[in-house]
Amino acid sequence: MNKPNLSKLVISTTFVLALSLSPLVFAHDPAEHGKENLSAAAEKTVTGEIVDMMCYIDHNAIGEEHGKSCGAKCIKNGGPVGIVENGKAYLVVGEHKPMNDQLAEYCGKMVTVKGKAADRGGIAMLENAEIVKK
Numbered sequence: 001m002n003k004p005n006l007s008k009l010v011i012s013t014t015f016v017l018a019l020s021l022s023p024l025v026f027a028h029d030p031a032e033h034g035k036e037n038l039s040a041a042a043e044k045t046v047t048g049e050i051v052d053m054m055c056y057i058d059h060n061a062i063g064e065e066h067g068k069s070c071g072a073k074c075i076k077n078g079g080p081v082g083i084v085e086n087g088k089a090y091l092v093v094g095e096h097k098p099m100n101d102q103l104a105e106y107c108g109k110m111v112t113v114k115g116k117a118a119d120r121g122g123i124a125m126l127e128n129a130e131i132v133k134k
Helices: 003-026 035-040 053-059 064-076 100-106
Strands: 043-052 081-085 088-092 110-120 123-131
Touching: 043 053, 043 064, 043 088, 053 064, 053 081, 053 088, 064 100, 081 100, 088 110, 100 123
Parallel strands: 088 123
Antiparallel strands: 043 081, 043 110, 081 088, 110 123
């Protein structure tokens, strides 16, 4: 492996690891920290494409073909899952746990998700998210 590729791999891996761990770092227990923290976040509904954040950030992988061939597998294997609406990506986290099992089958497809909007350290997130059934 040549050095430019190794540097890119190290940078990408570090960023993906930070995204993967961010739900754990920022997760909060309303009983422990007070419910006002959770209620202060605005409820937001987002309709967009479900993406596996690793490939989306690393090489802008989107679309149904990527969702079938790679994205769903990455999400099922624990990679961070996101939703992209009008060019803005949101990390999607369930109620204090990942939503990978529920969202993997939708990778590369348009879905509506609602949750509490948060932005920490420049990362947009929907926490306590759920899929909106139509």
